Amino acid sequence: MTWILDENPTFKRPVKAQKPADGGFETVSFDATFRLLGLDELEQFDTTTVAGTTQFLQSVVVDLAGVLDQNKQPIPYSDRLRDRVVNTHYARAALIQEYFDGAKGGRLGN
Structure with missing residues (x-):
């Protein structure tokens, strides 16, 4: 297969996080779309x-799908939603894990 270099590569991953619950944890899931950084960009963080x-x-x-509000209605993606999820410890850890798991198998093209 020919490699087509994509200027702004992205990839989608299912994210499973362990949400603290009474006496243990419950698994929650959603989908995240990530922008694949080049190594020069990655080292800036x-x-x-x-x-x-x-x-x-x-x-x-760059996108989150499957995140619901308290009425079990989908929350449309926005920077505010992204920041709320990123600010949640268990979701944050799962996002980092999925980014790096996906990036090491990801390609810098389509």
Whole structure:
């Protein structure tokens, strides 16, 4: 297969997070679409800090699907939704895991 270099590559991954619940955890899931960063872009983020990790996730998360409100209605994607999810510890950890799992198998083209 011929490699077509994509100027703005993205990839979609199912995200499963362990939400704390009474006496344990419950698995929650949603889909995330990520922008695949080049190595030069990736090194600009200090993911050893909360602020750096937040900036990283705000840069790579470009869509979220399957996130529901309290009435079980889908919440349309927006920067506000992205920031709320990124600010949730268990979802944040799952997003980071899925980004790097997808990126190491991802391609810089279609």
